[in-house]
Amino acid sequence: xxxxxxxxxxxxxxxxxxxxxxxxxxxxxxxxxxxxxxxxxxxxxxxxxxxxxxxxxxxxxxxxxxxxxxxxxxxxxxxxxxxxxxxxxxxxxxxxxxxxxxxxxxxxxxxxxxxxxxxxxxxxxxxxxxxxxxxxxxxxxxxxxxxxxxxxxxxxxxxxxxxxxxxxxxxxxxxxxxxxxxxxxxxxxxxxxxxxxxxxxxxxxxxxxxxxxxxxxxxxxxxxxxxxxxxxxxxxxxxxxxxxxxxxxxxxxxxxxxxxxxxxxxxxxxxxxxxxxxxxxxxxxxxxxxxxxxxxxxxxxxxxxxxxxxxxxxxxxxxxxxxxxxxxxxxxxxxxxxxxxxxxxxxxxxxxxxxxxxxxxxxxxxxxxxxxxxxxxxxxxxxxxxxxxxxx
Ligand code: NDP
Ligand code: MG
Numbered sequence: 001x002x003x004x005x006x007x008x009x010x011x012x013x014x015x016x017x018x019x020x021x022x023x024x025x026x027x028x029x030x031x032x033x034x035x036x037x038x039x040x041x042x043x044x045x046x047x048x049x050x051x052x053x054x055x056x057x058x059x060x061x062x063x064x065x066x067x068x069x070x071x072x073x074x075x076x077x078x079x080x081x082x083x084x085x086x087x088x089x090x091x092x093x094x095x096x097x098x099x100x101x102x103x104x105x106x107x108x109x110x111x112x113x114x115x116x117x118x119x120x121x122x123x124x125x126x127x128x129x130x131x132x133x134x135x136x137x138x139x140x141x142x143x144x145x146x147x148x149x150x151x152x153x154x155x156x157x158x159x160x161x162x163x164x165x166x167x168x169x170x171x172x173x174x175x176x177x178x179x180x181x182x183x184x185x186x187x188x189x190x191x192x193x194x195x196x197x198x199x200x201x202x203x204x205x206x207x208x209x210x211x212x213x214x215x216x217x218x219x220x221x222x223x224x225x226x227x228x229x230x231x232x233x234x235x236x237x238x239x240x241x242x243x244x245x246x247x248x249x250x251x252x253x254x255x256x257x258x259x260x261x262x263x264x265x266x267x268x269x270x271x272x273x274x275x276x277x278x279x280x281x282x283x284x285x286x287x288x289x290x291x292x293x294x295x296x297x298x299x300x301x302x303x304x305x306x307x308x309x310x311x312x313x314x315x316x317x318x319x320x321x322x323x324x325x326x327x328x329x330x331x332x333x334x335x336x337x338x339x340x341x342x343x344x345x346x347x348x349x350x351x352x353x354x355x356x357x358x359x360x361x362x363x364x365x366x367x368x369x370x371x372x373x374x375x376x377x378x379x380x381x382x383x384x385x386x387x388x389x390x391x392x
Contacts, residue, residue: 012282015042015063015102017093017117020051022213023108023131023157026274027282028055034288042096044109047071056081062101065092067113094120104282106157107132110215111338112331112380115139119373125150129281131157133232134338138331139376140235154236155281160229161236162277163255163268168237171260179233180257180265182249183226183308184209189248193312199351201344209252209272218341222354223308227319231330234323241323246316248306253295271295314355322362328379329367335383336361343391361386 018024031038044065045052065087066072072089097105097120105121106129114132121128204221219225257267270293310317322333340357343349
């Protein structure tokens with residue numbers, strides 16, 4: 001009895017924003033396996049109604065949000081779940097994130113659309129388990145200011161940043177020499193640059209080590225994902241970009257490392273399985289008993305590391321410049337990429353055009369330092385406009 005009461009007191013009241021996506025589904029897999037530790041209070045989808053309905057039937061959340069207006073209106077007509085509230089979409093994610101019934105928000109929305117919900121979570125002083133790296137990339141300064149005011153925790157879910165978070169606590173902040181951010185290199189690591197013009201959508205969607213949503217899979221193929229992660233690390237860990245080194249590690253076993261002033265390098269390792277960093281972010285500072293990503297080092301045999309090829313992946317190089325400029329520049333860089341990736345996914349542009357569109361868009365922007373939320377929204381719109389003009 002005492003034990004079950006203790007468990008109840010510990011139960012996390014979790015809202016999952018983007019529950020129908022790759023990260024969202026992995027989080028629900030954890031909730032299903034640990035029903036004594038997690039109550040799923042809220043769920044959201046953009047337009048995957050059938051999947052949301054099956055999630056409601058299984059997890060009985062109190063609140064749901066459908067962010068796509070047309071899907072919401074259609075769903076509302078047939079909605080007949082007792083004791084589930086369908087929150088109106090325009091401010092739905094923010095209202096769910098700030099709701100007093102919720103104590104942890106997992107933001108697994110894709111793209112800049114996740115920023116307002118990240119801000120609402122941090123503003124209300126709750127733990128933000130952050131998969132939506134774009135919100136840290138474009139609104140890192142705002143989120144950091146808010147977390148200083150409210151004391152909210154932002155625990156990264158991105159596997160590299162989770163690894164850094166775990167390793168960084170081995171020393172003091174003034175003892176960190178650098179962060180070593182690993183990346184698989186994506187499907188085109190060994191493809192000659194001359195062949196990039198022939199890359200197909202199917203090849204770009206075929207990531208060698210991770211199964212993820214389509215946008216981040218394309219970002220991994222262009223290495224924009226690693227670039228976004230450099231900016232994400234700058235914001236999360238408060239280090240300058242030149243203290244963040246990207247190293248290619250094709251096996252995706254070492255998820256990142258921290259090197260300290262005594263030259264010790266601390267790494268975190270597992271087989272690739274996002275449930276491990278998701279569970280870590282939900283239960284931190286505790287660890288749960290699980291075999292997510294359980295690695296057999298003898299079976300793995302060898303781990304290799306190499307330098308990234310900046311000539312083949314110019315978006316990675318550009319991300320360092322963008323990180324140094326800061327202000328509203330990351331919002332333009334990210335927004336132009338969202339438009340270019342979407343156009344590639346719809347077969348409107350070729351793969352090798354993505355970096356040109358993103359870099360040219362960023363070059364057209366004069367960054368505003370110490371941006372307000374409105375400055376970031378305006379920059380995001382501008383980045384989209386620049387990219388659309390170039391695609392035309
Ligand atoms: P998915 O595309 O698989 O899922 C995205 C989720 O967000 C879906 O639920 C989707 O709804 C919803 N969504 C889409 N557009 C909007 C919108 N405009 N407003 C609100 N919700 C929206 O993405 P992933 O799960 O792969 O990635 C989610 C985030 O996590 C990204 O920021 C990504 O960079 C990050 N991440 C992902 C990793 C992974 O392994 N997948 C690893 C590390 C980070 P619908 O189903 O209707 O489309
Ligand atoms: Mg990552």
